[in-house]
Amino acid sequence: xxxxxxxxxxxxxxxxxxxxxxxxxxxxxxxxxxxxxxxxxxxxxxxxxxxxxxxxxxxxxxxxxxxxxxxxxxxxxxxxxxxxxxxxxxxxxxxxxxxxxxxxxxxxxxxxxxxxxxxxxxxxxxxxxxxxxxxxxxxxxxxxxxxxxxxxxxxxxxxxxxxxxxxxxxxxxxxxxxxxxxxxxxxxxxxxxxxxxxxxxxxxxxxxxxxxxxxxxxxxxxxxxxxxxxxxxxxxxxxxxxxxxxxxxxxxxxxxxxxxx
Numbered sequence: 001x002x003x004x005x006x007x008x009x010x011x012x013x014x015x016x017x018x019x020x021x022x023x024x025x026x027x028x029x030x031x032x033x034x035x036x037x038x039x040x041x042x043x044x045x046x047x048x049x050x051x052x053x054x055x056x057x058x059x060x061x062x063x064x065x066x067x068x069x070x071x072x073x074x075x076x077x078x079x080x081x082x083x084x085x086x087x088x089x090x091x092x093x094x095x096x097x098x099x100x101x102x103x104x105x106x107x108x109x110x111x112x113x114x115x116x117x118x119x120x121x122x123x124x125x126x127x128x129x130x131x132x133x134x135x136x137x138x139x140x141x142x143x144x145x146x147x148x149x150x151x152x153x154x155x156x157x158x159x160x161x162x163x164x165x166x167x168x169x170x171x172x173x174x175x176x177x178x179x180x181x182x183x184x185x186x187x188x189x190x191x192x193x194x195x196x197x198x199x200x201x202x203x204x205x206x207x208x209x210x211x212x213x214x215x216x217x218x219x220x221x222x223x224x225x226x227x228x229x230x231x232x233x234x235x236x237x238x239x240x241x242x243x244x245x246x247x248x249x250x251x252x253x254x255x256x257x258x259x260x261x
Contacts, residue, residue: 001229002027005079007071009033009062009121010089012041014195015187018218019086022226024048024055028084031075033060035089054079062089062117063109072124081128084136084229087121090114090160096153107156114160119167122182126175135180136229139168143188143244151250165240172238181237183228188244190216212245220245 006023010016011032017040020030030048034041034057041057048055058074060067075082091113093106122137129135141161148165151158165184172182188210194202197217207215221243227233228241 001084001231003029004083004229005029005031005075005081006084006086006229007031007033007075007082007121007125008086008088009060009071010035011086012037012044012057014088015190015218015221016086016088017044017196018222019088019225020044020048022219022222023084023086023229024051024053026226026229027053028229029053029079030055031071031079031082032057033062033071033089035059035061062121063112065120068117068121068124072121076128081132082125083129083132083134084138085121085125086138086225087118088140089117090140092157098153099155102156110156111160114157115163115167118164122171126180129180130175130178133179134231135175135178136233137171137180137182138225138228139164139182139184141165141184141186141240143186143242143247143249145184145186146240149250168240169238176237179234181228181234183237184240185221185224185228186240186242186244187221188216188242188247189249190218190221194218207245210245210247212247214245216243216245216247 006028008016008020011020012034020032024030045055045057056078058071060071145161146165148162168182168184194215195218198219199217202215202217205214224241224243
């Protein structure tokens with residue numbers, strides 16, 4: 001992947017930061033978007049540049065179409081094109097609410113940032129990828145998103161991500177002839193600092209909610225993202241890949257005795 005250019009939304013911290021490091025170590029130029037994490041974004045740019053890789057940070061509100069256009073234009077101005085798009089940004093409300101109790105503002109925000117913005121950004125980068133006959137697009141869902149099950153108290157987020165499942169599969173078929181792959185990574189519940197940790201950092205820890213027995217980390221996700229971005233992964237497209245250690249966020253582990261029998 002040497003000298004490919006990757007855009008990573010929400011890349012200043014969390015899962016996006018780990019993915020940025022992983023792609024940079026593979027030789028990719030890195031463009032990260034951030035909303036409020038300017039200090040973290042600048043620090044990450046310096047870390048990437050120490051690897052001998054060029055990097056750029058752009059402040060972007062993904063719900064603002066003009067900001068998305070600016071992100072792509074800044075990337076093209078600096079690097080000439082864009083090869084990889086990691087649609088990592090996508091807010092999740094931990095507060096449990098029934099659909100009727102959401103404000104319309106929150107509904108629109110969750111749909112816009114988790115679904116509409118992804119489609120817009122894909123649309124902006126596709127001409128460059130088509131021109132190069134090569135591209136890698138990665139979307140993010142949640143573990144078992146492809147099953148389209150009911151997720152009480154998460155109606156809006158679930159609807160956005162499940163809609164993105166269909167879009168991922170459709171776009172993958174449409175763009176396959178152009179050498180562009182489109183896949184979805186579906187993480188489990190990777191929380192807090194674990195998003196920026198390596199696997200070795202948590203191997204000794206226990207997570208009773210995980211069938212695997214340990215917490216998930218940003219490195220778990222970054223490894224999959226990097227693999228999907230490789231040229232050798234050109235036959236993997238339209239796929240949903242759970243990175244959850246067997247965890248089901250809708251029906252949490254351990255199962256009750258009745259369910260497990």
